[in-house]
Amino acid sequence: MCGICGFVSRNSITLNELKRMNDAMYHRGPDDSGEEIYPATRGYAVGLAQRRLAIQDLSESGHQPMHSADKRISVVFNGEIYNFLELREELADYPFHSTCDTEVILAAYLKWGIHCVERFNGMFAIALYDRQEESLYLFRDRIGKKPLYYWWENQNLVFASELKPLMLHPFFQRRIRSEVLSRYLYHQYINAPDTIFEKVYKLEPGAILKFYAGEVETWKYWDVKKVYQEQKEHPVKDYAQAKEELKALLNKSVALRMISDVPLGTFLSGGYDSSLITAIAQSQSKEPVRTYSIGFLDEKYNEAGFAKEVARYLGTDHTEYYIGEQEMFALVDSIAAYYDEPFADSSQIPSMLVAELAKRDVTVALSGDGGDEFFCGYGIYDKVGLAQKLDVLGELIWRVCSLPGVKALKLQDSLPFKIRVIVKNRSKDSKTQLGLENYMRTAERMIKSGAIPLLYEQETSYHEKNWQERRMLLDMDTYLPGDILCKVDRAAMKYSLEARCPLLDKEVMEYAYRLPHSFKYGNKIKKRILKDIAYDYLPKELLERPKKGFSVPLDKWLRGPLREQLLAVADRDFLLRQDLFDADFLEKMLKDYLEHGDGGPATGKNYSKMLWPFFVFQQWYGKYMSAGEGAR
16 A cells, blocks of 8 residues: 656656655655656656555565566556465566565566456556556556546646645646536535546546557546446346355455455444454454444444444454544544545545544554445435336426426425425436435536536446446446545545455456346345345344444534634635635525524525535635645
8 A cells, every 4th residue: 555656757857856746645655665767768757656555565675666577667556456466376487576466566567468457356556667668557446446646738647646746746737627616516526537627637447548659548447337237247146146156255355355464454333334344354363353443422423332242243352432523623624635635525534533543553454335336225226216116207297397387386396305306307317316406506506617517427328227226336436436435545544554445356346246136125125135144244133223324513513613714715805816616606605504594405505515515625725726835
């Protein structure tokens, strides 16, 4: 686990400047660092740099940049190749000098070329320079566990695990791409390939970028919709068979992720996914597995008791830490520093706290991320399923309400909120996204000028009739990498902790695509097959309960301790100078919010959902774009 950065450029940059870029990611790799610049053809120079968090082969043999034995290839790498021992056996003719997975990347590329990435089972962001081909390649793992940004302008390429190194490049201009702002306000994150800056992109999950002779091309070696369609052609029709085969794959996945030369533990919330992963890990360990939970002093959100019961049953070495509102609030100012692109999923705060807790003892933690998206676990999937069943009725009501006489009575607006959402869901291109009209309209009004569409366009490309399945695929392409995995990566790396996700193993993901939807969502039971596997390890009564999740009192904060800061970043004169937001609309919106209360989504007054991402953006802007710390 590390941070990487580098460039292929005709612009002169010194080794010290590259080192400064690299050191901006110290938290991602405090154990070692390396920076090198090489002359290339056509007036270019190639720079590679890495900050190392040592997980495999803790010796100096794991230092990066790493070079192939024949010096043809140089590589920097962030992540883990979990099947590196298996690959190493296939590459026995290569003269290995280390026991780390980085060297396996070099050997694999020399034998199989760029197709080597298709053999890697892991989480990774890789930059590889081939002197013979005069090409630089960037690779990102299939589902986007590891981040990778690149700035492409005037035939120069600069890349990094985070935005901070790009911002420190001596020729980088910080120009905000304003058209992504309304989508950010609505979703609370910016999805790949977009970023907050012009000319800067996220390499999409499952993608390869090639730089050669001043030109860049990108393509996918693993694509959600393509792999889904391929695997769907080979269904597993017997439930008992599917359960045993998936269970075996999960055991293999956990075993691979327990390979480590440093202490390892698990995040344990007490929910199905984290409990299952912990149970499998404990079944494979001779010693009690270290487990970590955060508890909330507010019992409405507290799940620590459930996690403690699971830990006691499994016999883990359990640590729990109860947090109050003040401890969460103390992390607000650090969001911009470690999420160096605007990111407003407030569960990032308790995620940072549980990562800090685990880091006291371990350097690697297993998590249960991915279970909801691949096995139909979110509450939105219930709503989407209901919307599909009622869609014909919704169409009929919409047509009636659109008749001239009825329309004048505004009958549609008097319908119950849940029905109104279904009635207004008439776009065939976004059936599963169930846009909340008031939020969408607010996000668009808050921005001064034009914007990209708020809803994701790729939904229609899945060619899937089942709306739940289609929404799951959309979440795999957007919410999972853009929000969930970004949140976990930054929260963990803030404390130099590596988070591993067994449910996002290549074989597990592809097997999930082979399962009939009824195996995932049957008789209104979400994650049906995962739950049945979990019951092989844990009593049902320990797990069957409503999910609470991490929650942060945003409305209370924005009206209370953050009130003056919110008013300051929404100051009319400041907004006019900033030239991004509609000052008139925000002034009225803020007045309504602070004076008249938060009336909930049915009234369109639930402004905390929109004002929190606005506030987080302004915090980010103050750190990186204004005259404050980090700005140029």
